[in-house]
Amino acid sequence: MAVVTESSRIAGVYHVELQTFGDDRGSFTETYRREWIPGAREMLQQNRGDRIAGCIVGLHYHLHQADYWYVPYGRARVVLHDLRVASPTDGATECFDLGEGPDGTTVHRGVHIPPGVAHGFASLTDMTITYLVDGHYNPADELGVAWDDPEIGADWGIAAPVLSARDSANPRRSAIAPHQVPRWPMRT
Numbered sequence: 001m002a003v004v005t006e007s008s009r010i011a012g013v014y015h016v017e018l019q020t021f022g023d024d025r026g027s028f029t030e031t032y033r034r035e036w037i038p039g040a041r042e043m044l045q046q047n048r049g050d051r052i053a054g055c056i057v058g059l060h061y062h063l064h065q066a067d068y069w070y071v072p073y074g075r076a077r078v079v080l081h082d083l084r085v086a087s088p089t090d091g092a093t094e095c096f097d098l099g100e101g102p103d104g105t106t107v108h109r110g111v112h113i114p115p116g117v118a119h120g121f122a123s124l125t126d127m128t129i130t131y132l133v134d135g136h137y138n139p140a141d142e143l144g145v146a147w148d149d150p151e152i153g154a155d156w157g158i159a160a161p162v163l164s165a166r167d168s169a170n171p172r173r174s175a176i177a178p179h180q181v182p183r184w185p186m187r188t
Helices: none
Strands: 003-006 014-017 020-023 026-029 045-051 056-061 067-073 075-082 093-100 109-113 117-123 127-133
Touching (some): 067 075, 067 093
Antiparallel strands (some): 003 014, 014 109, 045 127, 075 093
């Protein structure tokens, strides 16, 4: 059974410590169950991203969609930032690693990210990320904030990152259009 704890830094973010079973044939890890996350909606789609070391993806956020991330290969530095105005943790930033530990062994953990929390990751090694989402792709709900915004103060662990054109053009938090600012409480 997984051990699920709410983040001490950002309300509604859940860290999931997964249990792995192994024998001489290999291992098995159950990576997600809906009932682990209080109030979670059904996940509708699973995606996979493969990144080379040195990339930053994000910061992205959604007004209507939650994500669940798991890194089965490599190591990612995850950065989360609460954009939800009037949230009890509005403005909080949390950074942690998913996937391989510093010694190269895989640490099986997942993270559930609610709507309104900006999320991104840096590929500290070549890596694979899988993520579940509880909404289908909606370009109107694909929003972003600058990865290097000093107000967010993220420690990405990479000095000269490779970024997409989209992520390079994201606005600072203070410049997000009023109709794109998440407000607490978000949907349940």
